[in-house]
Amino acid sequence: MELPFHLKTLPPEALDVIRFFSSVGETETADVDSICEGTGLSERGFSKAIKRLVTKGYAQMESGRVYRLTDQGVRAAEELAEYDANAPEEDDSSSSYATYSRRLLLAVPRALVANQSTNVFVGFDEADSEETLSNPAEIVVRLSIVNGEPRAPQDEVFALEDDSTHAVFDVKAGDHSKVRLRLNVFQLGPNPDDINPAGGMYVDLDVVEAASGSESLVAYATNVPVMAF
Numbered sequence: 001m002e003l004p005f006h007l008k009t010l011p012p013e014a015l016d017v018i019r020f021f022s023s024v025g026e027t028e029t030a031d032v033d034s035i036c037e038g039t040g041l042s043e044r045g046f047s048k049a050i051k052r053l054v055t056k057g058y059a060q061m062e063s064g065r066v067y068r069l070t071d072q073g074v075r076a077a078e079e080l081a082e083y084d085a086n087a088p089e090e091d092d093s094s095s096s097y098a099t100y101s102r103r104l105l106l107a108v109p110r111a112l113v114a115n116q117s118t119n120v121f122v123g124f125d126e127a128d129s130e131e132t133l134s135n136p137a138e139i140v141v142r143l144s145i146v147n148g149e150p151r152a153p154q155d156e157v158f159a160l161e162d163d164s165t166h167a168v169f170d171v172k173a174g175d176h177s178k179v180r181l182r183l184n185v186f187q188l189g190p191n192p193d194d195i196n197p198a199g200g201m202y203v204d205l206d207v208v209e210a211a212s213g214s215e216s217l218v219a220y221a222t223n224v225p226v227m228a229f
Contacts, residue, residue, distance in 0.1 A: 003083050007076060010056070013041055013049035018058065018069070018077050019084075026074045032065040033146075033180070033202075040184055040197040042144055042153045097227045100131035102160070104141075104201070104224050106183060107217045111206040112148075112173035121217070122156065122183065123166025132162045137226050138188040139198070143169045147176040147207075153184075160226065173207045180204050185224050199224045 007015065016039040023038070024030060030038075036046050050067060053059035058073035069077060103125035112118050122141055127133065136159040144153040149172045156167040173179045182202040186195050201222040 004079050007080060007083075010052060010058075011049060013039075013045045014052050014058075015080060016041060017046070017049045017053060018073065018080055021069050021073070022077045022081050026069055026077045029062050029066050029068045032067075035067070036182070037202070040186075040200070042142060042184065043146070044153065097229055099225045099227050100127070100133070101223045102127060102131075102226045104183065104185060104222050105166070106181065106201065106203065106220045108181065108203070108205065108220075110216070110218050111208045111212075112171070112179055113211050114173050114175055114207050114209055116211075117170050117172050120169040120171055120181065121166050122169060124158065124160060124164060125221075126164040127162040133160070133226070133228050135229065136161050137229070139226065140186040140188065141167070142184040142186070142200075143171075144182045144184075145171050145173075146180040146182070148173045148179045173205075175207075177207055178204055179207055187227060189227075190229050196227065198226065 017035060020035055020038045021028070021030065032043070032046060035041070036043060039046070041049065050059060053073065054061065057070055058076055059067050060070050062068055105121075105123050105125060107121040109118060120143065122143060139158040139160045141156050141158065142153045143156070154169050156169070158165055158167070171181070180202055182200065184200040185198040187198050188194060189196060199222065201220065203220050
């Protein structure tokens with residue numbers, strides 16, 4: 001079965017958004033954070049996708065940052081689901097690789113000071129002794145901040161081995177009461193076009209006007225899959 005022509009004209013990010021609504025209910029509404037979390041898109045990628053979907057009549061804004069599919073979008077979701085169900089399986093060599101779990105860590109102050117640069121530490125715990133990698137895994141961690149700077153996501157590439165490792169990002173909270181830090185993780189495969197979403201997490205932090213004098217950090221963690229290519 002061939003993908004309908006009108007869907008071929010949409011960017012891959014837009015198709016991911018349509019698939020997201022298929023998974024949660026084609027007539028349901030969803031906010032930007034939920035869509036980004038469910039698709040693994042950055043806010044920039046989401047903006048590109050939703051702009052095309054709204055312009056082409058597949059989606060509409062309900063209120064603020066909340067969207068839903070139009071009747072045309074619901075039909076497109078049904079067509080895309082039928083295509084996905086009947087499309088021939090790709091020769092995905094990654095399915096033959098072992099997949100291990102690694103612990104992703106985010107360490108940050110309990111609250112950020114408005115308009116002040118803050119170091120954010122992101123990294124991975126040491127591998128479990130039973131889940132060691134024979135070759136380094138090329139992992140991209142993307143950090144984005146809502147209600148702060150920089151506006152563009154920051155990427156760090158890890159050549160992940162069995163030892164623990166970390167990187168330092170610099171962020172600045174704006175004049176809002178809260179900020180959201182979001183991590184999206186991708187693994188690069190053996191081929192140039194292999195970019196595999198590997199989950200991530202987000203945390204909401206308070207923003208204060210002045211430092212309290214305590215420099216202690218709080219750590220957040222989640223497990224992400226890593227394939228042994």
